[in-house]
Amino acid sequence: MAKEIIELIVNGDRYEVAVEPWRTLAEVLREDLNLTGTKIGCNQGDCGACTVLMEGRSVSSCLTLAAEAHQREIVTIEGLAQGPEDLHPLQEAFVEHGAVQCGYCTPGMILSAKHLLDHNPTPSEQEIRQGLSGNLCRCTGYSKIVEAIGAAAAKMAPAGEGE
Amino acid sequence: MLLPRFEYHQPASLDEAVEVLGQYAGEAAVLAGGTDLLVNMKHQAMAPSHLVSLAGVEGLDQASADGGRVTVGPLMSAAVLAQSEFIAANAGALALGAAVLGSPQVRTRATVGGNVCNARPAADMSVPLLALGARAVLTGPDGQRQVDLEEFFVGPGQTVRAPGELLSALEMDAPAPGTGWGYQKLGLRKALEISLVNVAAALSLEDDGKTIKAARVALGAVAPTPILAPGAAEVLVGQAAGGDVFKAAGQKAAADAKPIDDHRGSAWYRREMVAVLTARALNQAWARAQGQ
Numbered sequence: 001m002a003k004e005i006i007e008l009i010v011n012g013d014r015y016e017v018a019v020e021p022w023r024t025l026a027e028v029l030r031e032d033l034n035l036t037g038t039k040i041g042c043n044q045g046d047c048g049a050c051t052v053l054m055e056g057r058s059v060s061s062c063l064t065l066a067a068e069a070h071q072r073e074i075v076t077i078e079g080l081a082q083g084p085e086d087l088h089p090l091q092e093a094f095v096e097h098g099a100v101q102c103g104y105c106t107p108g109m110i111l112s113a114k115h116l117l118d119h120n121p122t123p124s125e126q127e128i129r130q131g132l133s134g135n136l137c138r139c140t141g142y143s144k145i146v147e148a149i150g151a152a153a154a155k156m157a158p159a160g161e162g163e
Numbered sequence: 164m165l166l167p168r169f170e171y172h173q174p175a176s177l178d179e180a181v182e183v184l185g186q187y188a189g190e191a192a193v194l195a196g197g198t199d200l201l202v203n204m205k206h207q208a209m210a211p212s213h214l215v216s217l218a219g220v221e222g223l224d225q226a227s228a229d230g231g232r233v234t235v236g237p238l239m240s241a242a243v244l245a246q247s248e249f250i251a252a253n254a255g256a257l258a259l260g261a262a263v264l265g266s267p268q269v270r271t272r273a274t275v276g277g278n279v280c281n282a283r284p285a286a287d288m289s290v291p292l293l294a295l296g297a298r299a300v301l302t303g304p305d306g307q308r309q310v311d312l313e314e315f316f317v318g319p320g321q322t323v324r325a326p327g328e329l330l331s332a333l334e335m336d337a338p339a340p341g342t343g344w345g346y347q348k349l350g351l352r353k354a355l356e357i358s359l360v361n362v363a364a365a366l367s368l369e370d371d372g373k374t375i376k377a378a379r380v381a382l383g384a385v386a387p388t389p390i391l392a393p394g395a396a397e398v399l400v401g402q403a404a405g406g407d408v409f410k411a412a413g414q415k416a417a418a419d420a421k422p423i424d425d426h427r428g429s430a431w432y433r434r435e436m437v438a439v440l441t442a443r444a445l446n447q448a449w450a451r452a453q454g455q
Contacts, residue, residue, distance in 0.1 A: 021214070044202050044205055045201075045268070065194075
């Protein structure tokens with residue numbers, strides 16, 4: 001079947017890409033747009049390594065057809081830092097708290113955390129753990145990740161709400 | 164694991180969707196959220212040569228109330244249903260089930276229509292919909308028909324939906340004043356879980372705020388399809404709500420269950436848990452019914 005031209009809005013940039021209908025958003029982000037921060041782990045929606053935001057909500061990009069993302073706003077891990085020296089508060093907190101070991105799960109973890117904080121800026125520890133329930137990490141035991149997200153939330157919260 | 168090849172169709176209206184589906188009936192699958200379908204295709208458990216996406220059909224992702232009837236669009240996602248105040252007020256059991264389905268990422272994409280059409284015995288949105296007395300509206304080449312959800316499910320993964328038909332809406336009666344809902348899910352872990360047993364309950368009280376006017380209890384993962392527990396409803400109606408009658412209803416529900424032994428749990432354990440979860444779901448429903 002012929003490729004179809006789709007338009008993706010990724011991290012604010014518009015891309016026109018010719019894709020075969022069976023290609024997933026994760027594949028197109030990595031292979032066509034060279035945005036390899038998005039990882040493919042289990043490739044069946046269990047591990048969360050491929051998590052990106054679509055229209056502000058977290059999705060498994062391995063279970064989303066690229067065609068279904070046509071004209072949708074996508075945010076990947078590459079879209080969070082303002083510059084090489086200007087990390088997003090979540091990224092800073094992950095570094096400061098040692099929440100990154102091998103790093104494979106990190107982009108997905110951070111985007112799930114961003115989804116959580118965008119909808120709930122002051123989550124409890126329980127809510128943070130629930131927010132990460134679709135992301136697996138095989139190195140850290142999660143504690144450092146949960147701490148980092150709590151710290152980032154406190155830093156990002158409007159004045160008066162943080163610690 | 165790559166997806167097998169297929170042709171992709173994105174009709175712009177319900178009529179067009181039915182037409183495309185009719186054209187390839189038998190070889191086509193309907194793509195809603197894709198969280199089950201695409202996994203099955205990657206595992207090569209299914210290999211439809213055509214996918215008919217509903218993403219371009221307007222109006223399927225809305226809920227509304229009209230003349231005593233509540234309509235839920237099949238493309239509404241679990242995330243939207245879980246957070247919707249309208250659903251919480253008019254079909255609360257569905258919001259409770261949607262909130263605990265899969266993971267946040269799955270909830271963004273998974274739709275209620277997909278959950279119903281996939282007909283898994285433990286489906287987190289189908290079991291609540293049974294307790295709500297929902298009806299499936301099927302649109303096909305010969306027009307529309309309505310099927311009560313208890314007749315819609317035939318077996319695991321099997322429904323009465325014909326290959327050329329689309330689930331175009333889910334409908335139910337608007338809740339009577341003094342109605343509350345409960346949903347209890349038991350799994351081996353707290354997230355991304357397929358239930359060992361799940362129970363949904365709907366309870367309506369008389370004006371006295373005590374006597375049970377109507378009750379429906381639905382059970383998941385204890386039969387080839389989500390099922391109603393008519394025995395439980397029978398012992399509830401006309402009685403004063405409370406712990407003892409809820410326990411009795413739990414025993415009846417356990418008798419209505421037809422569980423099997425499998426890798427998630429034994430039939431004996433499931434039956435015991437049906438009794439416990441039914442009483443809990445009824446307590447939860449009672450608290451909400453009194454709160455109105």
